[in-house]
Amino acid sequence: MAKIVTLTMNPALDIATSIERIVPDRKLRCDTPRYDPGGGGINVARAVHALGVESLAVFPAGGAAGELISHLLRQEGVGYNAVPISGFTRESLNVAERESGQQYRFILPGPEIDGRDQQRCLDALAGAAVDADYVVASGSLPRGIPEDFYARVGEITGRLGKHLILDTSGPALRHAGAGVYLLKPSLGELEGLVGHPIRDEREEEDAARTLIEQGRCEIAVVSLGARGALLATRQSIERLPALQVASKTAVGAGDSMLAGILVGLIRGLSLSEATRFGIAAGAAALLAAGTQLCRLDDVERLYQESVNAV
Template sequence: MIADSPSTTTRIVTLTMNPALDITTRTEQVRHTDKIRCGPARHDPGGGGINVARVAAALGASVSAVFPTGGLTGARIVELLRREKVDQRHVPIADITRESLTVDESSTGRQYRFVLPGPTLTASEQTACLEALESAAAGAELVVASGSLPPGVTPDFYQRVSDLCRAHGALYVLDASGGGLTHLRSGVHLLKPSLRELRECTGQALETDDEQLAAAHELIDRGCAANVLISRGGDDALLASALGSQRFPALRCAPGSGVGAGDALVAGVTVGLSRAWPLPDSVRLGMAAGAAMLLTPGTAACRPNDVWRLFDRTSAPVELAANRR
């Protein structure tokens, strides 16, 4: 493990098992079989937990990012995070960190995203990541695990992180999909699936609010999570807890790139929780951070002034206690 360690205990620690060097560019039109001439490229450090750490740091939180890194792309992520002054603990791996490509089509406003599977992590590299996380999480209040699991990582890995958090008394926030979500058993304070991820997890269409909340409450009743926040793109978000359900009105912003909006949502909620805010107020901050991502280029972290301005525009959640089941 190689660390850029802060002098004081970090309050928020993020884990990104499948980081990416995010490349964003623009072209007039995307056409098959043609050579596509693109504009200048923007490079950002990416992957769920890294994006959460960048936004949390921009909002003034004490945060440290833990992630594996390999090859030139991994070194570039380390460099870019240092430029943003985001504390990091990176674990060297043999394989090469992936790249992700986003192409904005000027003629239509469409966005094309190309996401690679990522490097294969050995069992010893996975153990090293957990050891780095345990070191960083000592004394931390919140641990956020976010993003996909790369090839080679066991599907129960996020449950192992949950067990680690419980041992250290840290609240666990999880944003996962696929096996990382379906193999979850217990210990999550806040689970943040997108609607697509929740549908994939349950195998159901979940067309209505009631059906979506019922699926969320089933996860709570099974003991997987204490709270489940369902993000639905530009639509209202839904929060399920043991006490009932709430709908959080979406903020309307000028159209822009939605890349990283879900991670910014998680970051805002986590920052609120780190400041001992009630969960509903923390979700409102998350909604503001997610909306603020539409105002930045590529996957650049949202600007604090935009977040706080939009936070002032958020509405109180709508209670949906009748939809408990």
Template sequence: MPIVTLTMNPAIDIAAGADHIRPTSKTRCTPPRFDPGGGGINAARTIAALGEPVTAIFPAGGPSGRQLENLVRDAGVPMRSIPISGHTRENLAVTDHGAGDQFRFVFPGPRVTAPELHHCLSEIESAAVGSRYVVASGSLPPGVPDDLYQILADLLRDLGARLILDTSGAALRAVRRGVHLLKPSVRELAELVGHPLPDRKSQLAAARELILAGVSEIVVVSLGAGGALAVTRHEDEWFPSLEVTVRSGIGAGDAMVGAMTVGLSRGYPLDDAVRLGVAAATAALTTPGTRPGHPARIAELYQQGPETRPSCFLPADSGSPETPVPLRRT
């Protein structure tokens, strides 16, 4: 059964480089790279790279929307595109090769009307029938209510599908219940709980607060160079980052979400699913633009460490996955 991803605010991600970036001066860039973007689409590309069936659902409009559809198709990801009257947004990232800094310019996206939103939800409802996992990732465009992901969580509960959610801001604050796995960054988690989270103890407490409130069964906090922290109601485990030379940080968190969903869909214990996510995120850091990591590189990074882990190229038995709880008990 395919994994389904939803990207309500997709984009064409344009990436280029320049020798130097200075204010007011013309910046001569390298030839641009064009990638299909938006959280759910990026996650779907990693899911497909790891060999799992996936369907990406997203609204698209205008000439840029048609280009986005072509880019998703070229990436080998099956899709359901919902036509909208607005034009799909384009985002820009330029890397200063001299300083090593990356400058990212992100636009708000087109307004989505109520009928267009209803069409999106109808496509999700249709695609999610029989699916174990639905990944919803990214920001919400203008016109979409802040509580869309709560509406989605309630819809998927009735369908028997599990929601993997990665969002921020008002869309995250509006979620009250029904998420299976929530993946905030530590900054997003701090904004949600309303105070800084300077250490592991405060991060763990904030994540467990969401779990005890019924927002999510599992919270995986991405800590950037600090790794990741996975938390359930009674257990937690910290996963260190893996050292690589970073080429582009765009889409690494989405790759993590996609790979964790692959692991869970194959019945991996939660700790192995998170390790697969960390490996995919790390591999994505070494690729240009938002290209997912190569499967062989993901496998190599995943197998680092003393434990024997299931191969990330061998799908688990098609039966119901086990409850993912083998973490360190607190």
């Protein structure tokens, strides 16, 4: 029985490689690539599994990239339900330039998913979520899916009495409706939800409270990058500092953070301490190369450091 079930409507086969220097109009010979299953919910499921909790990823899959994502998840031991579709699952490319230390990320669009395949994904999610503790809907929406799709997910989790965790952006976030237990926006996404620029910490806190007062969520965890995170509930506002690490890449940090929060809650930590554990997981992902996610030993070490610093 998976404790955490995730939904990823726009999965990707993540390809990571490196090269000495990127120059235009020339054939660039890259190093041996690394392939990883990708997309918001899939990354969360992988990170949850890496942190020792059973997870199951639900996602549409089509073509060779979709098959390879399933194969890679099997290799990692991550549970999944791949819903076959007629389109081709997208790929994304992460190229590290060794000379400058810069990374270049090329994200291709996802396939168009028709109404029938959308419903099959929702049915698969409903079946998987029956015995889950938390349901995570994460990532962008591909072509063909309406902007209020996550509101439909909220209706399903509401009927099942499950906590819905949402991490998305743009119109999909604005039209997600009510029924969300925990929302994890970035500062830019928070500005989009409240409809105005946020200029200081007081306005950050006011905006987070607004999300809860509007019924968008019960809990808001606002990612603040190098400033850590803002945790808001109806009862309280708390700021939790970031952990300083030597970053190799930012890929998967947000997904690892969300996974860490949920694993912390399942472990019985308070919401505040679970968020601190999530911050440690996000920092651990920064230590990984390419498209790798957090590792349990790094997360435990960083979390203990944060506890000792309090």
